[in-house]
Amino acid sequence: xxxxxxxxxxxxxxxxxxxxxxxxxxxxxxxxxxxxxxxxxxxxxxxxxxxxxxxxxxxxxxxxxxxxxxxxxxxxxxxxxxxxxxxxxxxxxxxxxxxxxxxxxxxxxxxxxxxxxxxxxxxxxxxxxxxxxxxxxxxxxxxxxxxxxxxxxxxxxxxxxxxxxxxxxxxxxxxxxxxxxxxxxxxxxxxxxxxxxxxxxxxxxxxxxxxxxxxxxxxxxxxxxxxxxxxxxxxxxxxxxxxxxxxxxxxxxxxxxxxxxxxxxxxxxxxxxxxxxxxxxxxxxxxxxxxxxxxxxxxxxxxxxxxxxxxxxxxxxxxxxxxxxxxxxxxxxxxxxxxxxxxxxxxxxxxxxxxxxxxxxxxxxxxxxxxxxxxx
Amino acid sequence: xxxxxxxxxxxxxxxxxxxxxxxxxxxxxxxxxxxxxxxxxxxxxxxxxxxxxxxxxxxxxxxxxxxxxxxxxxxxxxxxxxxxxxxxxxxxxxxxxxxxxxxxxxxxxxxxxxxxxxxxxxxxxxxxxxxxxxxxxxxxxxxxxxxxxxxxxxxxxxxx
Numbered sequence: 001x002x003x004x005x006x007x008x009x010x011x012x013x014x015x016x017x018x019x020x021x022x023x024x025x026x027x028x029x030x031x032x033x034x035x036x037x038x039x040x041x042x043x044x045x046x047x048x049x050x051x052x053x054x055x056x057x058x059x060x061x062x063x064x065x066x067x068x069x070x071x072x073x074x075x076x077x078x079x080x081x082x083x084x085x086x087x088x089x090x091x092x093x094x095x096x097x098x099x100x101x102x103x104x105x106x107x108x109x110x111x112x113x114x115x116x117x118x119x120x121x122x123x124x125x126x127x128x129x130x131x132x133x134x135x136x137x138x139x140x141x142x143x144x145x146x147x148x149x150x151x152x153x154x155x156x157x158x159x160x161x162x163x164x165x166x167x168x169x170x171x172x173x174x175x176x177x178x179x180x181x182x183x184x185x186x187x188x189x190x191x192x193x194x195x196x197x198x199x200x201x202x203x204x205x206x207x208x209x210x211x212x213x214x215x216x217x218x219x220x221x222x223x224x225x226x227x228x229x230x231x232x233x234x235x236x237x238x239x240x241x242x243x244x245x246x247x248x249x250x251x252x253x254x255x256x257x258x259x260x261x262x263x264x265x266x267x268x269x270x271x272x273x274x275x276x277x278x279x280x281x282x283x284x285x286x287x288x289x290x291x292x293x294x295x296x297x298x299x300x301x302x303x304x305x306x307x308x309x310x311x312x313x314x315x316x317x318x319x320x321x322x323x324x325x326x327x328x329x330x331x332x333x334x335x336x337x338x339x340x341x342x343x344x345x346x347x348x349x350x351x352x353x354x355x356x357x358x359x360x361x362x363x364x365x366x367x368x369x370x371x372x373x374x375x376x
Numbered sequence: 377x378x379x380x381x382x383x384x385x386x387x388x389x390x391x392x393x394x395x396x397x398x399x400x401x402x403x404x405x406x407x408x409x410x411x412x413x414x415x416x417x418x419x420x421x422x423x424x425x426x427x428x429x430x431x432x433x434x435x436x437x438x439x440x441x442x443x444x445x446x447x448x449x450x451x452x453x454x455x456x457x458x459x460x461x462x463x464x465x466x467x468x469x470x471x472x473x474x475x476x477x478x479x480x481x482x483x484x485x486x487x488x489x490x491x492x493x494x495x496x497x498x499x500x501x502x503x504x505x506x507x508x509x510x511x512x513x514x515x516x517x518x519x520x521x522x523x524x525x526x527x528x529x530x531x532x533x534x535x536x
Binding site: 065066067068088089090091092094095099100103128129133134214215217218221222224225227229230231232300301346347348350352353356360363367368 | 409
């Protein structure tokens with residue numbers, strides 16, 4: 001970095017001290033620019049590598065499953081799907097294009113959405129433990145799903161588990177926002193409200209499960225350990241639209257998120273309405289996380305761990321951190337999907353359990369290794 | 377009140393609680409699943425009989441549940457039939473929706489028929505010049521499969 005910058009010899013006989021100071025300032029500026037472009041290159045490189053890995057893992061994940069279908073048959077049938085050609089074997093086409101492809105796309109989108117929600121939550125609340133799970137969103141969704149499965153209660157007739165889960169996932173966030181209006185929307189208030197909501201909804205879910213029929217109980221547990229293998233293209237489309245809109249909105253607010261990281265007072269002095277901005281971000285990321293959780297069930301640790309992994313490589317600038325952690329989240333969930341199908345094949349481990357197995361130890365490692373400055 | 381990585385005790389404790397919670401949930405799920413196994417996760421065997429190029433033939437068919445999706449019950453059927461001079465084997469999939477009926481996007485509904493004391497739903501499906509007629513009973517169980525082509529007329533019956 002410094003190699004291409006010539007060192008300056010101070011020669012008072014030729015140039016005045018002021019002139020030297022000015023030159024040194026310019027050199028510092030050049031060095032800073034070089035350091036910044038080098039950092040930018042590293043960040044972009046990480047994002048590109050993560051994107052390539054995500055695509056490769058996704059392509060491999062489509063070929064994994066218990067149904068007997070070869071690697072080439074999978075891609076042959078995906079080609080029929082892309083080109084709109086009638087497949088010679090509709091059953092293999094169904095497996096490749098209508099079962100496995102939506103599953104992998106769901107993993108990708110859920111990973112992206114949960115990671116972005118986690119990154120934004122951690123940034124705006126200045127807390128490394130914030131994610132959709134610790135903020136009560138997942139617990140609310142779990143309670144909504146339990147109501148639909150055990151009592152058959154549906155908020156919208158025919159909406160089933162998905163609508164219930166979505167509405168109840170939004171409730172904790174709505175309560176947090178209301179409490180923040182009554183008090184002040186400080187990170188501490190929001191986190192404490194979130195943890196309170198999480199315990200409340202978990203307790204209510206357990207209460208309903210005590211009285212549940214064994215079959216219903218099994219269905220609730222199955223939902224609570226998370227799954228991405230029950231989605232179809234209609235579900236994928238809904239998740240895609242919400243995750244895409246939410247990601248664009250949060251990426252657009254990433255500069256303000258950076259400023260908010262300096263502290264509320266500093267951000268206010270720079271003209272940012274911190275409370276309003278925080279609430280807006282909270283609404284966007286809640287919608288995103290709720291949409292995902294309502295289709296997939298509770299998938300823990302992705303929203304928590306992905307931002308921390310990405311932060312190690314791209315730093316704390318949210319303009320880069322948001323896309324980087326989105327890709328890490330997608331990669332993590334796709335890898336977890338592959339592991340869940342390989343470990344006890346032909347049976348499947350619930351993906352939420354696999355993400356906990358990977359994410360938990362990884363997060364503990366990051367806690368033990370990282371310094372405070374690594375995230376703040 | 378901020379939990380930075382500087383103070384490691386709180387994050388460690390919370391992550392451990394989340395980890396233990398996840399595993400506890402999975403353990404309960406497994407216990408519930410073991411004590412109440414899903415009756416749809418079954419495998420079956422069938423005996424095949426009929427004619428193959430005009431010759432009497434015999435064979436076997438097996439069905440196996442494939443856990444590919446949580447919104448469908450997917451079964452893979454493999455069969456082989458042998459006559460004195462010929463043999464043939466093939467495989468096909470049958471996908472049931474949550475209503476325990478084959479997916480209408482793939483299979484054609486023919487009607488229902490009383491066989492013995494059971495009322496079976498009849499569905500058909502064609503694959504590589506072979507017509508399969510599926511006689512569907514309860515819990516996604518196919519009781520009989522008719523296999524017809526220009527050169528074969530076979531029937532596979534579920535072994536009791």
